[in-house]
Amino acid sequence: xxxxxxxxxxxxxxxxxxxxxxxxxxxxxxxxxxxxxxxxxxxxxxxxxxxxxxxxxxxxxxxxxxxxxxxxxxxxxxxxxxxxxxxxxxxxxxxxxxxxxxxxxxxxxxxxxxxxxxxxxxxxxxxxxxxxxxxxxxxxxxxxxxxxxxxxxxxxxxxxxxxxxxxxxxxxxxxxxxxxxxxxxxxxxxxxxxxxxxxxxxxxxxxxxxxxxxxxxxxxxxxxxxxxxxxxxxxxxxxxxxxxxxxxxxxxxxxxxxxxxxxxxxxxxxxxxxxxxxxxxxxxxxxxxxxxxxxxxxxxxxxxxxxxxxxxxxxxxxxxxxxxxxxxxxxxxxxxxxxxxxxxxxxxxxxxxxxxxxxxxxxxx
Numbered sequence: 132x133x134x135x136x137x138x139x140x141x142x143x144x145x146x147x148x149x150x151x152x153x154x155x156x157x158x159x160x161x162x163x164x165x166x167x168x169x170x171x172x173x174x175x176x177x178x179x180x181x182x183x184x185x186x187x188x189x190x191x192x193x194x195x196x197x198x199x200x201x202x203x204x205x206x207x208x209x210x211x212x213x214x215x216x217x218x219x220x221x222x223x224x225x226x227x228x229x230x231x232x233x234x235x236x237x238x239x240x241x242x243x244x245x246x247x248x249x250x251x252x253x254x255x256x257x258x259x260x261x262x263x264x265x266x267x268x269x270x271x272x273x274x275x276x277x278x279x280x281x282x283x284x285x286x287x288x289x290x291x292x293x294x295x296x297x298x299x300x301x302x303x304x305x306x307x308x309x310x311x312x313x314x315x316x317x318x319x320x321x322x323x324x325x326x327x328x329x330x331x332x333x334x335x336x337x338x339x340x341x342x343x344x345x346x347x348x349x350x351x352x353x354x355x356x357x358x359x360x361x362x363x364x365x366x367x368x369x370x371x372x373x374x375x376x377x378x379x380x381x382x383x384x385x386x387x388x389x390x391x392x393x394x395x396x397x398x399x400x401x402x403x404x405x406x407x408x409x410x411x412x413x414x415x416x417x418x419x420x421x422x423x424x425x426x427x428x429x430x431x432x433x434x435x436x437x438x439x440x441x442x443x444x445x446x447x448x449x450x451x452x453x454x455x456x457x458x459x460x461x462x463x464x465x466x467x468x469x470x471x472x473x474x475x476x477x478x479x480x481x482x483x484x485x486x487x488x489x490x491x492x493x494x495x496x
Contacts, residue, residue, distance in 0.1 A: 169200040169231040171286065173246040175277065176253025177205030177235070178214040180405065181294065184412035185252065186218065190227040194416040195423060202232035206242035207253065239280035247286050248423075250415055251277065251305070254295025267297070267487070268494040274301050275495075278308035285312070290459075292418055293319040294411065298352045299435050299449040300487040306437070306449075315460065318422070319435030321356070321451035323407070323414035324348040327395045328358040331388055332365070336377055342366035343374070347453045348392075348433035349473075350480025351487070356451065357476035358392040360384055362467055385472065426456045431464050442469065442477065448484045 172189055176182050186203055188194060195201060203222065207215045219235035236242050243249070255269035274293075281289065289312060293302040298319035306317045325348050333340040343365050349357040360378075364371040378384055391398075399407045421432050431453040440446045441463045453464040469477070 167199055169202045170195055170248065171202045171204060171246045173204040173206065173242055173249040173285075175206045175242070175249075175251050176295065178207040178211040178218055179252065180408035181252045181411045181415075182207075183218060184408045185250065185415055186222060187225060187227070188412055188416050190222060190225065190230040192229050193413075194419050196420075197229075200229050200231045202234070203230065204234040204236075204242050204244075204246055206236060206239060209237045212237050239277055240284055243277075243280040243284040245284070245286050246281075247289055248419060249281055249285065249289060249291045250419070251291065251293045251301070252295055252415075253277075254301060256296075264490060264494065267300070267490050270295070270297070270301055271304050271491055271494040274304040275308045278305040281305070282309040282311055289316065290419070290422065291317045292415060292422075293317070293435075294415055296352065297487055299451075299484055300491050302435060302449045303488060304491055314437040317437065317449075318418070318461075319352060319449055319451075320411070320415060320418055321348045321352050321433045321435045322418040323411050324352060324356055324358065324392060324395075324451075325433035326410065326414050326417065327392050328360070328388075331391055332360065332363065332374055332378070335383075335388075336365060336374075338365055344430050345453070346374075346433070347431075347467075348451045349477045350451055351484050352435060352451070353480070353483060354393045355480040355483045356393055357473065357480055358389055359473055359476075360388070361470065361473060362453075389476075422456050422461060423459055424456075425458070426454075431455050434461060436461060436463070439463070441465065442467075444477070444481050445485060448481065448488065450481065450484060 174182050174186055177186060186205065189201055189203060192199065205215055205218065215235050219233050222230060222233050234242065255266060255273060257266045291305065291312065293305060295301055302317055302319040306314060325346060328346040328348065329340050329343050332343045343363065346363045347359040349359055360374040363374040365374055365377050375381065375384060396407055418434065426432055433451050434454045435449050435451045436454060438444045438446050438448045438450045441452060444450050454461040455464060
């Protein structure tokens with residue numbers, strides 16, 4: 132009994148006049164030692180619909196994990212300054228434990244200072260009667276200015292996700308005017324289309340969406356994108372089975388499925404009278420989450436990334452490929468068999484991106 136008491140006292144420390152267990156003290160010290168530094172996340176167009184849906188997701192930990200503190204930088208244009216201030220007030224009122232600070236500004240320099248992750252939601256939408264070149268010219272101007280601010284003021288290693296349309300080409304322009312940001316750190320959002328494809332297969336087969344994996348979105352975030360299920364599988368009681376085998380309807384997979392995913396944004400606008408916001412914000416969270424924290428083993432996701440010539444796609448385009456992510460880096464999945472139907476679809480969306488690139492560069496002159 133005495134030896135047990137002696138052992139007990141050996142594990143006590145006198146602190147402030149009270150005996151405290153050494154285990155408690157080391158636990159406190161370790162928790163302080165392991166506390167993460169806040170990550171600074173920029174959201175442009177933050178007063179808009181997508182921004183309004185996105186910032187609380189980031190603050191709650193959906194993007195970077197439940198133990199990662201964040202400081203959210205929000206940027207919008209001067210006419211939206213009052214609305215932006217309202218979003219800032221709501222973030223404060225929500226009392227998110229992970230939210231360690233909010234910067235709300237109309238100044239790109241202030242917004243970009245020290246940011247580790249930049250989510251570029253702001254852009255100029257196409258309005259009735261506008262030509263493609265008019266829209267492209269507006270967005271080239273926006274992304275040229277914001278790229279310069281990121282180039283000069285973002286933290287080293289900043290990761291950039293472009294959401295605003297035309298997302299692939301906006302990302303390309305940003306890359307041109309932020310040359311010190313590595314090309315592997317500039318991406319665009321096709322995860323929304325990827326998630327839409329998963330959702331359609333889930334609905335068709337009446338399975339949970341988490342039991343469907345490895346769909347692919349090839350190409351442009353536009354109506355020419357190619358949602359591909361040729362390598363996709365579904366979890367069943369007898370292991371993972373191919374989507375084509377389980378759906379057993381090639382006509383549907385090669386026609387209606389593809390057009391439904393391609394036109395889903397337009398269908399939502401028709402139904403809501405507003406564009407996709409909740410699903411776009413959720414997809415942006417998914418994109419950054421997997422990029423930073425990694426994709427599950429055996430699973431790939433779709434990201435618009437800088438083409439290195441894989442699958443015969445012209446180098447120098449921002450094109451959506453299947454990728455895996457590990458330790459903050461993405462890698463294009465290699466060696467997938469491409470049939471003639473897929474090849475034609477992949478090349479068609481690549482041609483559109485080449486045309487967009489040419490149009491964007493003509494706006495620089």
